[in-house]
Amino acid sequence: KAGVTQTPRxxxxxxxxxxxxxxxxxxxxxxxxxxxxxxxxxLQFLFEYFSETQRNKGNFPGRFSGxxxxxxxxEMNVSTLELGDSALYLCASSxxxxxxxxxxGSGTQxxxx
Amino acid sequence: xxxxxxxxxxxxMQEGKNYTIYCNYSTTSDRLYWYRQDPxxxxxxxxxxxxxxxxxxxxxxxxSLDTKxxxxxLHITAAVHDLSATYFCAVDQIEGNxxxxxxxxxxxxxx
Numbered sequence: 001k002a003g004v005t006q007t008p009r010x011x012x013x014x015x016x017x018x019x020x021x022x023x024x025x026x027x028x029x030x031x032x033x034x035x036x037x038x039x040x041x042x043l044q045f046l047f048e049y050f051s052e053t054q055r056n057k058g059n060f061p062g063r064f065s066g067x068x069x070x071x072x073x074x075e076m077n078v079s080t081l082e083l084g085d086s087a088l089y090l091c092a093s094s095x096x097x098x099x100x101x102x103x104x105g106s107g108t109q110x111x112x113x
Numbered sequence: 114x115x116x117x118x119x120x121x122x123x124x125x126m127q128e129g130k131n132y133t134i135y136c137n138y139s140t141t142s143d144r145l146y147w148y149r150q151d152p153x154x155x156x157x158x159x160x161x162x163x164x165x166x167x168x169x170x171x172x173x174x175x176x177s178l179d180t181k182x183x184x185x186x187l188h189i190t191a192a193v194h195d196l197s198a199t200y201f202c203a204v205d206q207i208e209g210n211x212x213x214x215x216x217x218x219x220x221x222x223x224x
Binding site for chain 2: 033035042043044045048056058090092098100101102103104105106107
């Protein structure tokens, strides 16, 4: 069974650009969550989607947005990139909302220059 | 607002020794996770603790949960070099799959 797949694995952008990251959950999983990991702030929750609806949102500016498609794949978008957005972005999937088995993908390492 | 504190943040151990990592959290929760992360890699799930008094063991690692004290421990028995990694605890806020992570404990096991 394939795990959580995130693409691309690495990304380099410049300030002011926008970026879209993709996450394909484990087959059959309908909940996808996104986390940002930085050396300074650690791991922080961005948002969770379940059945194409955003269920929870963390304390991030509106430049960070996401969506989920009918096949449960999710994308997150960051507009007007800032240097501080450089981070490892991790996606996690679970069968349903509030399921205790949460599986993380390998992440997308975003560098903003 | 839920806060999760881990200590120590850095732990250097000799092989064969025992040690404990502590995870305190500030508000009620019904589930606590322990994850391992190797450099440049994702999070590997170690344990999910769902109830007061829960104890789980896998190899040289044992995790426990005391919901009344809002405390979880990760005990390492007879450490080996392969256990070197960063260990995170995370607490699920009751409203959903919204984990609040501790800062992580960097574990280095020396031969």
